[in-house]
Amino acid sequence: MHTEQNKIFQRNIKPDKGSRDSLIYTLGIESTAHTFGVGISENDKIIANERDTLKPTSGGIIPREAAMHHFKLAPEIIKRALDKSGLKLKDIDLFAFSQGPGIIPALKVGAQVSTFLSNKYKKKLIGVNHCIAHLEIARLYTKLKDPVMLYVSGGNTQIITYYNGTYIVFGETQDIGIGNLIDKIGRRMDIPFPDGTKIEETCHEEQKLHSNALQHRRYGCKYIWHRDICITIDMPPKCGRH
Numbered sequence: 001m002h003t004e005q006n007k008i009f010q011r012n013i014k015p016d017k018g019s020r021d022s023l024i025y026t027l028g029i030e031s032t033a034h035t036f037g038v039g040i041s042e043n044d045k046i047i048a049n050e051r052d053t054l055k056p057t058s059g060g061i062i063p064r065e066a067a068m069h070h071f072k073l074a075p076e077i078i079k080r081a082l083d084k085s086g087l088k089l090k091d092i093d094l095f096a097f098s099q100g101p102g103i104i105p106a107l108k109v110g111a112q113v114s115t116f117l118s119n120k121y122k123k124k125l126i127g128v129n130h131c132i133a134h135l136e137i138a139r140l141y142t143k144l145k146d147p148v149m150l151y152v153s154g155g156n157t158q159i160i161t162y163y164n165g166t167y168i169v170f171g172e173t174q175d176i177g178i179g180n181l182i183d184k185i186g187r188r189m190d191i192p193f194p195d196g197t198k199i200e201e202t203c204h205e206e207q208k209l210h211s212n213a214l215q216h217r218r219y220g221c222k223y224i225w226h227r228d229i230c231i232t233i234d235m236p237p238k239c240g241r242h
Contacts, residue, residue, distance in 0.1 A: 025087060026094040027078075027117070031110030032102030032130050033154065034061050036070040038081040040092075044140065048085040050077050055193050060183065067105035074113050090121055099127030101155075131156060132167065154179040 023042055030037035030051070037051035054061070054069040082088065097114035100107055111127070118125035134153055138144075139162065148170070151158045157179075158172040176184075179196075186195025 024093045025085075025091055026096060027081070027089075027092045027114075028096040028128070029074075029110040029114045030098050031070050031106050032098045032100070033106060034066055034069075036073055036077055036110070038077045040081050040085045040087065042085075048081040050080040050084065052077055058187075058190075060187060061103065063103050063105040066103055067109050070106055070109040074109065078113075089117060092117075092121065092123060094124045094126065096126045096128050098130050098133070100130055102130055135160065135162065135167065152178050 026041045028039045028041070030039070034054040034056075035051050037049070039046060039050075040048040052069075052073050054066055056062070056065075078089075095114045095118040097110045098107060099111070114125060117123075131151070131153070135149060135151060138149060139147065146161065146163050148159065148161045151160050155177040156172070157177045159170040161168050161170060182196050182199055185191075186193075186199060189195075191198050
């Protein structure tokens with residue numbers, strides 16, 4: 001987590017209350033992976049949140065396909081969000097987009113669309129760190145000031161704290177993120193996308209095969225056992241190397 005990225009969230013917009021001029025409308029675009037989403041907020045109130053998700057027929061996300069999906073659906077998703085909010089693009093005060101980390105071709109679509117809109121309507125533009133956005137949403141809704149958070153999202157599995165305007169990573173997975181692990185298992189077992197729900201249901205139905213405790217390190221944990229996980233789902237031993 002870079003300090004420069006953290007500073008984005010330290011820019012507190014505190015308008016005067018009571019007038020139309022006090023309202024700040026922000027349109028944010030999310031395009032880090034398989035979903036293209038558009039959210040519109042009125043100050044800190046979400047008034048629109050529209051999205052469409054690419055669902056691979058088999059295997060994982062192909063970057064080029066994700067980018068094409070986002071490019072084709074961007075106008076429609078933006079229109080849906082504007083219709084729901086009752087606003088027009090000229091009413092937006094600030095445009096924001098997911099700057100990364102994520103799938104590069106998919107990220108580029110969100111960046112290009114938001115940059116175009118920002119330039120056309122001569123409004124401010126902010127690139128947002130994908131990981132910090134998840135954490136900031138949690139802080140916003142819980143009202144916690146300096147929380148210690150377990151962050152699990154896709155390729156990230158980390159224990160993070162927020163202190164004095166800065167995010168500090170206490171520890172993180174040393175081999176693979178839990179989200180990526182679930183996706184890999186789902187693809188190998190031919191579970192339709194999204195596979196997380198089905199895997200969770202199966203875990204409750206089946207008898208636990210292993211009871212190994214987590215292999216703790218000083219600043220991280222290992223969540224996958226090379227030999228055990230391969231035997232469990234009948235895969236060649238080389239599958240567990242990451």
